[in-house]
Amino acid sequence: MQTLNTTLLIIGGGPGGYVTAIRAGQLGISTILVEGQALGGTCLNIGCIPSKALIHVAEQFHQTQHHSQHSALGISVSAPTLDITKSVEWKDGIVDRLTTGVAALLKKHKVQVINGWAKVIDGKTVEVGDTRIQCEHLVLATGSTSVNLPILPILPIGGPIISSTEALAPKSVPKRLVVVGGGYIGLELGIAYRKLGAEVSVVEAQDRILPAYDAELTQPVHDALKQLGVKLYLKHSVLGFDGTLQVRDPNGETLNLETDQVLVAVGRKPNTQGWNLEALNLDMNGSAIKIDSRCQTSMRNVYAIGDLSGEPMLAHRAMAQGEMVAELISGKSREFNPTAIAAVCFTDPELVVVGQTPDEAKAAGLDCIVSSFPFAANGRAMTLESKSGFVRVVARRDNHVIVGWQAVGVGVSELSTAFAQSLEMGARLEDIGGTIHAHPTLGEAVQEAALRALGHALHL
Structure with a gap:
């Protein structure tokens, strides 16, 4: 068995792991990254990126269909058709470009990448096949996996019960799909x-x-689902599948839902199995590895970042943690203590939460002003054929410091950066209200929400 020695060993090449490696390389730290599948992890390969690509394809097809029927824009097209195989090829092309880019960045910063499955021996030793790696610092960045339902087992490819992985690489579009979750x-x-x-x-x-x-x-997402013709079975529990999906309604009655495919999407859990993590006997926080404010585990010089360390399971959290850990290993003084981490839901309409919601602020004992500005009064939203949704701000009543932002509407994912930045900088309502926002943009609703909280919104 060959033995390699390195200062830093990272298990997992997803957003957390590869960012840790890149930053460590920039800082001159000898680094080895071990990845069992493809660089980029779940996010780049079977998660964030491919799902947004498929969402874009779906929206473009939907809009084209809309224009073939009754467009108020004066656009007229003949009935569109969809070649889902080409759509998937386009999506895969984006994934390939990004994963190739990650590989190039790792090479640029002299990170050694080993493809294979890591087996932890102890806090300074990992085996990958017939290679033993000795390290001074170990970063665990193995991410998360889909939660499976025993009564709905994911069968081999082509089966009727699928996870998000299969849903992102369809061979065809099913006539009927039931989403569980x-x-x-x-x-x-x-x-x-x-x-x-x-x-x-x-x-x-x-x-x-x-x-x-x-x-x-x-509520705007709920309304949009009804408008799209998506059937909602709320307060229903799944009983099983035998060609039809059996569910129990709120009255205890059993319904049989006819479907061609069942997509199981009931959440994700830390990926702690299959690489002998138990050899480290680390302190746990439920199903996640327990960490401190520097992402250190209960074992010295062993770190855990990203989904493996629990909620919130967000790629951008993993990236920020990874960058910090690399700097800590280089001798810098750092701590992971963000004021807020944005959570974005790419439904239609999109949804963003940054910082405290009104209920969370109240539960924390804060007396807050809560103010919303509707996109129905925003010119840019109208030009995008969207009038639903709003921007909402939560600010302390005593000093007007903003503690939270929420938004729902077309394109609001792009407002998340402004929301997070205002919280990190300790902005007050007057700071946002007094900042000139470009017209016409969706961002004007951010300024207007702050002005309304101060009692003088201009366009409402």
Whole structure:
């Protein structure tokens, strides 16, 4: 068995792992990165990026169909057709360019990449096949996996029960699709498949969709689902599948839902299995590895970042943690203590939460002003054929410091940066209200929400 020695060893080449490696390389740290599948991890290969590509395809096809029927824009086209094989090829091309780019960046910064499955021996030793790697610092960045339902087992490729992985590489669009799970993954893909032409139903055990978000924020998404013709089975639980999906309604009655495919999207869990993590006997936080404010585990010089360390399971959190850990290993003084991390849901309309919601602020004992500005009063939203949704600000009543932003509407994912930046900089309502926002943009609703909280919105 050959033995390699390195200062830093990273297990997992997803957003957290590869950013750790790149930053470590920039800082001159000898680094080895081990990845069992493709660089970029779930996010680049079977998650964030391919799902947004499929959502874009679905939206373009949906709009073209709209123009072939009754467009108010004066656009007229003949009935469009969809070649889903070409769509998937286009999506795969984007993924290939990004993963190739990650590989090039790692090479540029002299990171040694080993393709294979890591087996942890101890806090300074990992085996990959017939190679043993000795390190001074170990970063665990193995991400998360889909939660499976035992009563709905994911069968071999081509089977009727699928996960998001299979949903992102369809051979054809099913006539009927039932999505089990009304969270962001299920709804993003469910809406995309509806726009691609499938009859879509969503089964959710809670009493509303997107239960992690507040009801006011999710109502425009609920309304859009109804308008698209997506059937919602709320407060329904799944019993099993035998060609039809059996679900129990709120009254205890059993319904049989006819479908061609069932997409199971009930969440994700830290990926702790299959690489002998138990050899380290680390302290756990539920199913996640317990970490401190520097992403250190209970073992010295062993770090855990990203989804493996629990919620919020967001690629941008993993990236920020990875950058910090690399700097800590280089001797810099750092701590992971962001004021807020934006959470974005790419449904139609999109949804963004940054910082505290009104309910969270109240629970924290804060007396806050809560103010919203509707996109129905925003000129740019109208030119995008969108009037639903709003921007909402939550600010302390005593000093007007902003503690949270929420938005739902067309393109609001792009407002998340401004929201997060204002919270990190400790902005007050007067700071946002006094900043000149370009016209006509969706961002004007951000300024108007702040002005309304101060009692003088201009366009409402």
